Amino acid sequence: MAVLTPSLASFNMANILLVSGIIITCVSFLGFMGALKENRCLLLTFFLLLFLLMLMELTAACILLINESQIGDKVKEELFRDLQKANSTEGMGNWDLVQNKLECCGVNHYTDWGTNIPNSCCVSSCNGSAPYEMGCLEALKNRFEENYLTTGISVIVICIIEVLGMCFAMTLFCHISKSGLGYKL
Numbered sequence: 001m002a003v004l005t006p007s008l009a010s011f012n013m014a015n016i017l018l019v020s021g022i023i024i025t026c027v028s029f030l031g032f033m034g035a036l037k038e039n040r041c042l043l044l045t046f047f048l049l050l051f052l053l054m055l056m057e058l059t060a061a062c063i064l065l066i067n068e069s070q071i072g073d074k075v076k077e078e079l080f081r082d083l084q085k086a087n088s089t090e091g092m093g094n095w096d097l098v099q100n101k102l103e104c105c106g107v108n109h110y111t112d113w114g115t116n117i118p119n120s121c122c123v124s125s126c127n128g129s130a131p132y133e134m135g136c137l138e139a140l141k142n143r144f145e146e147n148y149l150t151t152g153i154s155v156i157v158i159c160i161i162e163v164l165g166m167c168f169a170m171t172l173f174c175h176i177s178k179s180g181l182g183y184k185l
Helices: 013-037 040-066 068-088 093-102 136-146 148-179
Strands: none
Touching (some): 013 040, 013 148, 040 068, 040 148, 068 093, 068 136, 093 136, 136 148
């Protein structure tokens, strides 16, 4: 995500996950307390916040699907920029990690490195063996494609859990209204 938003330094995946976790914990606590205390106000707040979270998730998914090609172009552009930086300085740590893990070399091909092919592009060392043929952009795309099904199923399961949470909150909300357990005027 930081690759897609280089101007916002604090907008990286770790911070996004941390903030999301805190928000989801707070919303869950509202639902728990609303159910425990049979408080209509807390249950309604839980329902509305859960609905807003689900809308934001669906909006983010739609934006990612609509801008898929632009995101791919941006990632490719950033990879080339990082490759040029790594080629001119000693900032090879991230590239070495990616190239070793994904068994790839360069952005599109090992020729992206020119004549200075790093050892992380090869199985053992680049002295006698040929570097990996596949570029890291293609390897990243393959890795994402391998995980599409798992990601899709996870998103569907999360949406089902959120819808069930909203249904249970409204059921309890209506039960409190009918049984007279709500606020007395």
